[in-house]
Amino acid sequence: MENDYIRVWRFNQQIQWAHTDATGKLSIEGLMALLQEAAWQHAKHIGFGFEALETMNQAWVLIRQAVQIDRYPKWEEVITIETWPRGAAGLIAFREFRILIDEVCIGTATSSWMVIDTNTRRPQKIDAVAAYKVFATEPLTFPEAAKVAIPKNGLPIYSQVLRQSHIDQHNHLNNAEMVRLAMDVFSTGFLKKHPVESFTWNFIAESFEEEEITIMISDDQQTLWGVRSSDEKVIFAAKYNWLK
Secondary structure, eight states: OGGGSOSSEEEEEEOOGGGBOTTSBBOHHHHHHHHHHHHHHHHHHTTOSHHHHHTTTEEEEEEEEEEEESSOOBTTOEEEEEEEEEEEETTEEEEEEEEEETTEEEEEEEEEEEEEETTTOOEEOOGGGGGGGGGTTSOOSSSSOOOOOOOSOOEEEEEEEOOGGGBOTTSSBOHHHHHHHHHTTSOHHHHHHSOEEEEEEEEOSOOOTTOEEEEEEOTTSOEEEEEETTTOOEEEEEEEEEOO
C-alpha cells in the first residue's frame, strides 16, 4: 500500500482576496492557513488525517513552524504548495513544504507536530508515525524549527478576549488566528515598509474561548509572544526577520 501513496503532495490554490492584506499580497496568516490546509490534505491521504485520529480521540497539533519567503504572491496568482513528511523523533513528527509559482520555488517551510488526546489534552505517542520515514526522500528545507527565546522584558501592546471566530474544530485557538493576533501588533504602514523575510513560530500551549490573551513585543520589534491573563502562561512566541 505504501507504494500507492503520493509521497510529495501538491496543493494548488489561487490567492483569494481573503488571503491578502493591505499590500495586496498573501498575508502571513493567510500563508499559515494554506500551509496547514496542504498538510491536512496529505495527512488524510496517507491515513493520519483529522477523521482517522478523531475516531481514537486524538488530534494533530502544530507546535513549531519556520518559514523563509523570497517573494509574496499577489492577489489572484496561483501557488503550488508541495509538502511531505520528514520522519519522527519521539513524540514529534516533522513535515516539510515548498511554495512555488509557475514551478519556481518562492519559499520553503518546516513544521513540527504532536498528537494529543482530545480528552486529556496530553501528548500521545503513535508508533505508526514512524512510517513517515518512507517519505523522507526529498532534501530538507530547514533544520528543525528552533525554540524562540522570550526576552525578559517586553511591551504589552493590546489584549484580546478569544471569541468563537478564533476557535477551530479542535475547540482551541487556531494556529492561523494566533498568527493574526500577533500580526495585528503592526500597523499597515509598518508592514508595507518592512515585509517579513522569514519567521519562526512556537505554539506553546492551547488557549480556549473567553480566555484573554495579551500580546507582547520586544524592544527590537522582532519577537512577539502571547500571555494568558488568567495564569500568565505564555501560549505562543514568534521571531520575525524583516526584509531590509
